[in-house]
Amino acid sequence: MEIGKPKRIYRVEPLRNPVPSKRTRPERKAPQTAPAR
Amino acid sequence: MSALGPDSLEVPDFAEALEAWRVWRVVARKEGYRLGSVVKPALWPTDAPLVARCLRITLVPSWLRRRRGKEHAVPLDRCECGIYAGWLPTVAQYLDSVAGGPVALVLGQVSLWGTVIECERGFRASLAYPLRIFAPVEAPPRGRHRWKEIVSGLETYGVPVEPLPAHYRDAVELVERTLVSGRSEREA
Numbered sequence: 001m002e003i004g005k006p007k008r009i010y011r012v013e014p015l016r017n018p019v020p021s022k023r024t025r026p027e028r029k030a031p032q033t034a035p036a037r
Numbered sequence: 038m039s040a041l042g043p044d045s046l047e048v049p050d051f052a053e054a055l056e057a058w059r060v061w062r063v064v065a066r067k068e069g070y071r072l073g074s075v076v077k078p079a080l081w082p083t084d085a086p087l088v089a090r091c092l093r094i095t096l097v098p099s100w101l102r103r104r105r106g107k108e109h110a111v112p113l114d115r116c117e118c119g120i121y122a123g124w125l126p127t128v129a130q131y132l133d134s135v136a137g138g139p140v141a142l143v144l145g146q147v148s149l150w151g152t153v154i155e156c157e158r159g160f161r162a163s164l165a166y167p168l169r170i171f172a173p174v175e176a177p178p179r180g181r182h183r184w185k186e187i188v189s190g191l192e193t194y195g196v197p198v199e200p201l202p203a204h205y206r207d208a209v210e211l212v213e214r215t216l217v218s219g220r221s222e223r224e225a
Contacts, residue, residue, distance in 0.1 A: 001059070001075075001076065001121040001122075001123050001127065001128070001131070001159065002123075002127060002130075002158070003121060003122075003123045003127060003156040003157065003158045003159030003160070003161070004156045004157025004158045004159070005156060005157055006114040006154045006155070006156050006161075007154075007155050007156060007157065008154070008155045009114060009152065009153070009154050009155070010050040010051060010055070010152075010153045010154075010155065011048065011049045011050050011051075011151075011152060011153075012049065012050065012051045012053075012054060012055055012149065012150040012151060012152075012153050012162075013049040013051075013052060013150065014051075014052060014053050014054045014148075014150050015052050015053070016053070018054045018086070018148035018150060018166045018168070019084065019085060019086055019166045019195075020194075020195035020196060022084070022195075
């Protein structure tokens with residue numbers, strides 16, 4: 001990806017985990033089907 | 038905010054993940070549909086962040102890298118490594134076609150954290166996870182794949198997956214319009 005030259009470097013430590021936990025994930029509408037080949 | 042350089046990395050600059058945009062390949066795996074990077078052969082996990090590796094040095098055996106002192110923190114400002122994400126207009130060029138194998142392409146926002154290098158039009162990060170996914174459902178997926186199943190399959194990432202009534206070429210513009218109108222409604 002063409003994002004240009006580096007400007008600054010940051011240390012980012014989110015207080016809240018950006019990965020949704022299994023508990024908080026919305027319930028799926030339908031079971032996941034294997035993709036057609 | 039830190040100046041470039043490893044000495045300035047001890048105190049966090051942000052306590053929230055940064056957000057930017059990217060395009061993903063949709064890949065059909067036996068366990069379901071998954072997100073893959075467009076440029077590099079990385080598959081995004083569904084319950085953990087994608088952890089950046091420097092793919093430039095992976096052809097050299099690890100014992101040799103250690104001996105030569107070639108292993109480095111990822112991303113590194115003077116390398117090109119890291120998980121890329123950009124401002125919304127910069128991702129449009131990656132929504133051209135699905136030639137070359139992916140089932141389809143999707144775009145979306147991504148959370149970035151860990152070490153993040155701000156660049157002129159985006160970021161390179163050490164850790165990333167999708168935040169919101171848009172599926173341009175007017176672009177035909179490859180072969181017998183259908184958007185309904187793809188959208189449903191990508192919900193395994195636990196983030197919103199929204200059908201976008203657009204072809205690839207119009208997707209960025211429609212997302213921009215949708216975000217602007219959503220912002221105006223909230224501000225009204």
